[in-house]
Amino acid sequence: MGYITLPRRLFLWCMALIYMFAFFSLYLQIPGLYGNDGLLPARWQLRYSGKAFLEQLLSTPTLLWLGPHLGLDTQTAMELLCLLGAALSLAATLLESLRDSLVFLFLWVLYLSLCQVGQVFLYFQWDSLLLETGFLCVLIAPLTTVPGWRAGRVHDPVTFWLARWLLFRLMFASGVVKLTSRCPTWWGLTALTYHYETQCIPTPLAWFAHQLPVWLHKLSVVATFVIEIAVPFLFFSPLRRLRLGAFYMQVLLQVLIILSGNYNFFNLLTLTLCLSLLDDQHIYFWLRRKYIHTPNKGTHAPETWFLVELAVWTLIGYGTVTCFDLQIDWDKGTVSSRTAFTFHQFNQFLKTVTFPAVWLGVLSLTWELVTAMFRCACVQGFFRRFLGTVQWTVFGAAAVSMFAISLVPFTYIEYDSNASLWPGLRQGYDAVGRYQLVNSYGLFRRMTGVGGRPEVVIEGSMDRVTWTEIEFMYKPGNLSATPAVITPHQPRLDWQMWFAALGVHSHSPWFTSLMHRLLQGKTEVIELIQSDMSKYPFHQQPPMYLRAHRYKYWFTEKLRWWRRVYVEEFYPTVHLGDAFLESMLSHHGLKEKSSPRRLSETALVQLVRWVRAQVNGLSAPLLLWSLLFCSASICLLRGLQFEVTLKTKPSEPTTLPHPQEDKQTIGGQTSPGVPQQVCYTNPRARKPESTCQLIY
Numbered sequence: 001m002g003y004i005t006l007p008r009r010l011f012l013w014c015m016a017l018i019y020m021f022a023f024f025s026l027y028l029q030i031p032g033l034y035g036n037d038g039l040l041p042a043r044w045q046l047r048y049s050g051k052a053f054l055e056q057l058l059s060t061p062t063l064l065w066l067g068p069h070l071g072l073d074t075q076t077a078m079e080l081l082c083l084l085g086a087a088l089s090l091a092a093t094l095l096e097s098l099r100d101s102l103v104f105l106f107l108w109v110l111y112l113s114l115c116q117v118g119q120v121f122l123y124f125q126w127d128s129l130l131l132e133t134g135f136l137c138v139l140i141a142p143l144t145t146v147p148g149w150r151a152g153r154v155h156d157p158v159t160f161w162l163a164r165w166l167l168f169r170l171m172f173a174s175g176v177v178k179l180t181s182r183c184p185t186w187w188g189l190t191a192l193t194y195h196y197e198t199q200c201i202p203t204p205l206a207w208f209a210h211q212l213p214v215w216l217h218k219l220s221v222v223a224t225f226v227i228e229i230a231v232p233f234l235f236f237s238p239l240r241r242l243r244l245g246a247f248y249m250q251v252l253l254q255v256l257i258i259l260s261g262n263y264n265f266f267n268l269l270t271l272t273l274c275l276s277l278l279d280d281q282h283i284y285f286w287l288r289r290k291y292i293h294t295p296n297k298g299t300h301a302p303e304t305w306f307l308v309e310l311a312v313w314t315l316i317g318y319g320t321v322t323c324f325d326l327q328i329d330w331d332k333g334t335v336s337s338r339t340a341f342t343f344h345q346f347n348q349f350l351k352t353v354t355f356p357a358v359w360l361g362v363l364s365l366t367w368e369l370v371t372a373m374f375r376c377a378c379v380q381g382f383f384r385r386f387l388g389t390v391q392w393t394v395f396g397a398a399a400v401s402m403f404a405i406s407l408v409p410f411t412y413i414e415y416d417s418n419a420s421l422w423p424g425l426r427q428g429y430d431a432v433g434r435y436q437l438v439n440s441y442g443l444f445r446r447m448t449g450v451g452g453r454p455e456v457v458i459e460g461s462m463d464r465v466t467w468t469e470i471e472f473m474y475k476p477g478n479l480s481a482t483p484a485v486i487t488p489h490q491p492r493l494d495w496q497m498w499f500a501a502l503g504v505h506s507h508s509p510w511f512t513s514l515m516h517r518l519l520q521g522k523t524e525v526i527e528l529i530q531s532d533m534s535k536y537p538f539h540q541q542p543p544m545y546l547r548a549h550r551y552k553y554w555f556t557e558k559l560r561w562w563r564r565v566y567v568e569e570f571y572p573t574v575h576l577g578d579a580f581l582e583s584m585l586s587h588h589g590l591k592e593k594s595s596p597r598r599l600s601e602t603a604l605v606q607l608v609r610w611v612r613a614q615v616n617g618l619s620a621p622l623l624l625w626s627l628l629f630c631s632a633s634i635c636l637l638r639g640l641q642f643e644v645t646l647k648t649k650p651s652e653p654t655t656l657p658h659p660q661e662d663k664q665t666i667g668g669q670t671s672p673g674v675p676q677q678v679c680y681t682n683p684r685a686r687k688p689e690s691t692c693q694l695i696y
Helices: 005-027 030-034 053-059 074-094 101-115 125-140 156-180 192-198 204-210 214-236 240-260 266-277 280-286 303-324 343-377 382-413 415-419 423-431 492-500 509-520 523-529 579-587 603-615 620-647
Strands: 327-329 334-336 453-461 468-470 545-555 562-574 676-681 690-695
Touching: 005 074, 005 101, 005 125, 005 156, 005 266, 005 280, 005 620, 030 074, 030 492, 030 523, 074 101, 074 603, 074 620, 101 125, 125 156, 125 266, 125 382, 156 214, 156 266, 156 343, 156 382, 192 204, 192 214, 192 545, 204 240, 204 545, 214 240, 214 303, 214 334, 214 343, 240 266, 240 303, 343 382, 343 415, 382 415, 382 423, 453 509, 453 562, 492 509, 509 523, 509 545, 509 562, 509 579, 562 579
Parallel strands: none
Antiparallel strands: 327 334, 453 468, 453 545, 545 562, 676 690
C-alpha cells in the first residue's frame, strides 16, 4: 500500500461533513419525534432514580443525564446536543485543524448520546455504521494538541486499515444475506424488477430505471452479487491496480443507488469508507498533478504483475459466467442469466470462505503492523524513536482489539464459524456492546412489495362523511406527485411509515401515538408531515376523526408516476376519547407517564429556543444542500488560493502536503525513510508548472 496521507485527510473531511448532515437532519425532527408532545417522548427513556450520576451514565451512556444539572428538560437537552454536534462538525468541515481526534471523540459521544434514547427512529443500520465509523475516526485523526502530531505518523496505515476492514464487512455481509435469506427474488435474479418502486423513498430516476427490460434488471442483480461478494476480497490485495479496480466498482454501485433512491447519508458514508482503498498517488492523478515516487518504495506494482492482475479479473469473470449461466443472444441483443448453484452449495461456499476471510484480515493487518514497526525503527534520535514506538504500540493494540471484537458480528453470517470463535472475543464484544463500537450489517436482506408496494394512507374528517387524505412531504401518497430528491436528509417518520405498511399497526406502537397527536393537533408532529403548515389540510382545526387504509402502489408505464388499488383497513376510525384508541395507548405504554420537567428560563434555554424559531418551517433538504454547497465552495476556494500562492513564487521551493506528510526533522535533517515533498516551479514555462519530488 502506498502513502495514505491524502486519502486519510479526505476521509476525515467527508466524515465531518456526514456528521453535519446527521446532526442537522435529526435536529429538525426532534420536537415531533422526541419532544414533550412528540411521538415517543425521550424523557420516558431516562429514569431519574436518585442513583449517582456515574452509575446512571454507565447504565445508559448518554450526556442527556446532564440536562437537569443545566436546567434543561430532555427535549431541550437533545436539541442542544444536536446543535453542538452540527456546529462542531461544520467547523471541522471548514477548518482542518479541527479534524482532530478529540473533536471526533466528542462528535461520537454526542451521536451515541442521542441514539441511546432514539428508540425505533434511530435503529437504522446507517446510524450504527456512523457510530462505528465515527469511533474509528478517533483512532485515525491526528491529535493536534500534541506538537507534530498533525504530520503523518508511523501508525496511520494501521488505524486507516480498520476503515478498509469495516468496508469489507459491510459489503460482504450485505451480499451474503441476500442469498442466505432464501428470498426468491434474489435467487431468481428478479429483485430489481421490484426494488425501484418498492424502496422507501424513490427518486424520479427510479421510475426510469424501473422501465428497463427484465434481462437488464437480472444482469444488474448479477453485478450486485459480484461487487458485494467477490470484489471485496480484492480490498486486501497487495497489487495496487486490483484495489483501484475494486474501488471504482464499489463507487459505481453506490452512485447508482444514490441516483435511484433516497438513502440519506448511508451511501455517502459507504463512499467515504471506500477512500481507504486509495493512496496518495491516485489522489494526485485526480488532481492532475505530477507525482514523483521512489521505485524502492513499491508504489507501483511491477509490470510483471500485469499477468497476475489479468488472471484475477479473468477468474472473477469466469466465475460470474459459470455461477449465473450468462449467455448472449446476439439476435435479440440480450443477455440471459440464472442462478446456477443451489442454497446448499452456497452454504458450503460460505463455510469455506468465512474463516479464510478472517485470516486474510489477520495477514493484512499484520503486514501493516510490521511495516509500521520498521518505519518506526528508521526514525533518527532516541526520543523520537521512543515516542514513535509508544504510539505504534498503543494504536496497534487498539487496532488489534477492534479487529478482534469485530469478528463476532462478522461471523454472524455463518453459524458454525461464529460458534467456533474463542469465547474471550464474545465476552469482549458483549462488554462494549452498549457503545456500538462494532456492529453486524446486512442490507436489503429480503425484497418487499413483490405483489405491489404497500402504503398506509391516513385520512381525516370533521363529520365522518367527507374524508381528506393527509399527504406526507416525501413518501408516496399523491398519485401525480413527483418522487422527491432529499438525500442526505432522512425523514424518519416517512421511513417508519414504510416499515409500518409491511405489517399490522400493532407491530408499530408509535403509529397509535401518531394518530393521537394528530387528533390533538400537535404542531410539532404535524411539521414532520408538512413543514409548510398551509399544505396540511387541517391546519386551522384538528380533525375530529382519523382512520388509515392500506393501498398497493405501482409505477405507471407512462410518466404519471403512480397507480394504486385499495387493499384493506389499516387502522380503524378513532377520535379523542375513543375506547379503542385509549386501550391501544395503554397497551403500548404511550399514556402520559409523568409531567415534563419545568423549564428554567436560563440564557442557554433561551438560546436554544431562539435557534429553533429561526429554523421552523425551513425545508430540511434545502438547508442541508445549502450547507453542503457553502462548505464545499469555501474549501474549494481555499484550495484554489493555495494553488495561486504556489504559482506566484516561481523561484522558491515550496513544501506541499506530500504523500506521507510524516516529515520528522532532527537537527535540521530529515529522518531516513521518512520522505519530504518539495515542489519547484519553472519560471520559463509559458504556463507555470510545478514539479514535485520526494527528498530523503
